[in-house]
Amino acid sequence: MRYLAALLPIVVLLSACSSKPKPSNDVTETTPQTAKGGFLLDPSHSGQVQMGDFAYDPAMNRFVDKMVSEHGFDRQQLHDVLAQTKRLDYVLKLMDRQAPTTRPPAGPNGAWLRYRGKFITPDNVQNGVVFWNQYQDALQRAQQVYGVPPEIIVGIIGVETRWGRVMGKTRIIDALATLSFAYPRRAEYFSGELETFLLMAREEGDDPLNLKGSFAGAMGYGQFMPSSFKSYAVDFNGDGHINLWDPEDAIGSVANYFKAHGWQSGKKVAVPANGQAPTLENGFKTNYSITALAEAGLSPQSSLDGYQQASLLRLDMGTGYQYWYGLPNFYTITRYNHSTHYAMAVWQLGEAVGQAARQGSVFQSN
Template sequence: MRTLVPLLALIPLLSACSSHDGDTNQSSSQNNSNVTMTSPHSGNLSDGAALTGGDFARNENALRFIDYMVDKHHYDRSQLEYWISHAKRLDSVISLMDRQAPTPSSRPSGPTGAWLRYRKQFITPDNIKNGVAFWQQHATALDRAYQLYGVPPEIIVGIIGVETRWGRVLGKTRLLDALATLSFDYPRRSEYFSRELETFLLMARDEHVDAHELRGSFAGAMGYCQFMPSSYKSFAVDFNHDGHINLWDPEDAIGSVAHYFQANGWTPGDAIAIRGNGQALGLKYGFENRYPVQALTAAGLKPTKSLGTHTEASVLRLDVGTNYEYWYGLSNFYTITRYNKSVHYSMAVWQLGDAVKHAVEESNTSTRVASNY
């Protein structure tokens, strides 16, 4: 089988991952009209259901999943049984997922510097330097993605930088182990992760790769851009035209991120967020809530520059320690939140990408000046 990532065993722990694990209702691209089961966890076990060993040998969810894949996708049963019998149940994955579960928390009464602490994880001199190197190495692909999808290089670079430090932190968990554990032994999200495992195994079959070899995040996110399998299915593209879609290839990842943003409503050339003066008293903060500009003005917030044709915006509040910054969140900012539903994440993507852009421009200027002597 073709190997996408022969060196992934050497990759360090993932430190930043947006799992893109929102539920999806998308159906498989290989639907069969004779399907008898509607879910990987539904239906009766067939007489042929069996696993010869491994951590999931007696797991009925795993056995039903195999029947489902054979019924719906005509997947080779012996191949599935081999892969799943060699998959490992990872207690560490369940523990990490439990930490992601929402828990009640009391909000502090005043600013504590939460945004500054988050920001400094990503926007550092070394990280910007590495981002410049990535941009310069892949400038042609970034420019082509901009021309094709309308998404500027700094946004693509920002996403890949926050997600994987431009390929330096891709994750070391075997994806089959992670997805099998969450599909078969994590009831809280089993339906969702069973669909992700389904799509992951279809990808392995279509791309002729060994499902045991692929590594990524503990939640199943893959490659430079940390797509979940469902995002791979919907948005990943063969951007280097080699006949394969490989998210561990930076060029395919660049094109796939750009395609994701285009499909989620990115408006080429439009602003992302505008700094505000004052504050919006009585209004809810966050990208989920949008208000007419007149309502924001009446609440005490004014933009520091023109909002262009925008007639409504969300109010973004960033805790900078001594006080709060207030921003008008526009439609392109909302599009960034489709990648990860966090104001901090989306602002870090934008500001990191912008910092790298300015550093690239300074480097290009210095190179042109030096060439004149």
């Protein structure tokens, strides 16, 4: 998600389903264990507590104190849950990986083509068409409710999790506990995410020891962090619960996220430019008047929808650079992940899936 723009993804093949992940022992018909102010726990997590790496950690105990005093959690149950969490060293190593500090190449080297090639392939587009076909009703309803087209929703879910196939294998509570109690540099932020995650689990009747996601705690089809769940997730299938591992809830939640971040319905995302502008700074954060871009030697290849300002985007095509006018909807995509390449891949993947779906059987019954 948008909080993880600089992080490297870690993924695992998971089957797309319409329910939250089942307990690891595959017990589905059991009596849940609850406590006042506590969680709905799988029976396999009750009884004798198996101590993890933070059972006697002072920071964990201070966190429990806060959750009890501010949110009314059952102290013993919350302590027992967090005492079972594990320190994940690979999470710490991944978080410490920084962007390369080497100088960018002096000339074009095909960086955009390599990035694009990770997502926009015939097989991936076809998988996107399958998702589009299966959830076309929810996608169309999301457009009606939030004004966000199916292409953008499908593009986000496709880039984030390959439409639910790669939602992550890390137990979320382990990732968040590790980053809260063993990663001082970001402990404050991730403690807030852990707090929100536990509130989510209590509110939605989840066992926090069962839910899995990314190495940084991102969840479900759209890889929402817990804070984004709190602010933007919605019950889009009307079952009374918000479940980011349910594709319909994920579709509605992604659409709501985009509406909240300024998506302009019916407006363009970006327009390719004629010409080159090597002396101008580029990137989704830039802001030029259309007149200034024209004076630099650029002209739009199609209408700019009346916009008088645009960012200047530059894509490395290997043999040269391709320039684009970035419009407000492009900037909105970057609110999900602060990267020009990411936003362009989301948009172009969604467009490719939408075109293929409409040329095929998207509006036909199976």
